[in-house]
Amino acid sequence: MSFSYQQNNTLCNENPTSCSFSFSFYEKGAERTSCGLEQHVLIFCKKGHIRIMSNLFKEEFLCAGEILFVPRGSDYHGVALSDVVLLVHYFSNTVCHVENCLLSFLYTHKHVGIQPEKTYYFRKLSVCGQLTHLMDGVGGYLNDQIHEPALWGLKHKELIWLFTKYYTPEELRLFFHSMTDEDVPFKSLVLAHYRKAEYTDTLAEMCGYPLHTFRRLFKSEFKMSAHKWLTMKRAEHVLHRLSLPYIPFTDIIDEFRFSSPQQFTRFCKDNLGDTPSNLRIHYAITESVSNFVQK
Numbered sequence: 001m002s003f004s005y006q007q008n009n010t011l012c013n014e015n016p017t018s019c020s021f022s023f024s025f026y027e028k029g030a031e032r033t034s035c036g037l038e039q040h041v042l043i044f045c046k047k048g049h050i051r052i053m054s055n056l057f058k059e060e061f062l063c064a065g066e067i068l069f070v071p072r073g074s075d076y077h078g079v080a081l082s083d084v085v086l087l088v089h090y091f092s093n094t095v096c097h098v099e100n101c102l103l104s105f106l107y108t109h110k111h112v113g114i115q116p117e118k119t120y121y122f123r124k125l126s127v128c129g130q131l132t133h134l135m136d137g138v139g140g141y142l143n144d145q146i147h148e149p150a151l152w153g154l155k156h157k158e159l160i161w162l163f164t165k166y167y168t169p170e171e172l173r174l175f176f177h178s179m180t181d182e183d184v185p186f187k188s189l190v191l192a193h194y195r196k197a198e199y200t201d202t203l204a205e206m207c208g209y210p211l212h213t214f215r216r217l218f219k220s221e222f223k224m225s226a227h228k229w230l231t232m233k234r235a236e237h238v239l240h241r242l243s244l245p246y247i248p249f250t251d252i253i254d255e256f257r258f259s260s261p262q263q264f265t266r267f268c269k270d271n272l273g274d275t276p277s278n279l280r281i282h283y284a285i286t287e288s289v290s291n292f293v294q295k
Contacts, residue, residue: 019152020090021138026050026080033077033244035255036195036237039090041070042159044127044135048084053077055240060124067125069175073191075240087135091156125175128166134158186217194233198257200226235271242268242276243283249276 026032026048043052049063054076061081062068070076072092127135138155163172189207197203203226204214218226234256241252249264258264268276 024086026084042089043068044087046085048082
């Protein structure tokens with residue numbers, strides 16, 4: 001189903017920053033982990049199928065002919081269930097200032113009312129014919145080893161234009177839910193910088209606000225103190241690392257700047273309910289049971 005603007009038909013006039021496209025090839029059984037994405041990611045599956053888990057969703061299966069959206073700030077772990085070819089698009093824009101930009105388009109349409117009798121896909125879309133043509137064109141440039149930022153910016157604009165032409169507002173709102181849930185610009189700033197800030201005053205400085213003003217805005221936006229929210233997010237990311245058995249505890253301690261193993265253990269007991277070792281064992285048992293049930 002297609003949807004057209006009632007405005008003009010010009011391409012998006014935003015200046016996308018840090019846009020890029022790349023091919024990824026994985027043999028069956030290959031794994032990849034990415035932590036704390038600094039950009040939004042669109043993953044186009046051209047061949048095969050892959051299982052992806054994230055701190056934002058338990059798991060998703062991406063098959064050939066489908067697109068997955070992974071928002072910035074998230075962690076994800078992928079396992080190739082067959083030989084896989086992916087075309088990956090990274091982009092940083094969340095704030096748009098002209099009529100034909102994606103967020104402006106989404107914000108001008110009513111929020112989707114979830115209907116119990118319908119099936120919704122919150123992170124995936126099927127690739128339409130025109131997007132396939134776009135991907136094939138980008139793939140041709142990549143095969144020719146052409147990596148021009150200006151070209152990728154144009155392709156990003158074309159991609160956004162195609163989304164708004166060939167998918168309904170309902171489909172786009174569900175697909176980009178985690179991005180459109182951001183209030184521009186304060187929440188965007190917080191989500192962009194919080195992984196690098198251990199304390200509230202550091203985060204306030206990164207976002208460009210005086211500490212008192214930042215605390216007030218944060219409490220209004222997130223309905224809790226910045227300190228509590230940062231602790232919750234830290235615990236969320238620590239738990240995701242613990243769910244990956246190949247990551248040593250020493251690496252987690254270094255990444256999250258715990259002063260000692262004892263402090264790491266106290267943090268886990270206070271915020272996740274158990275010691276790191278027990279949490280990892282519990283997750284391994286849960287995964288084994290889940291895999292057994294699926295078989």
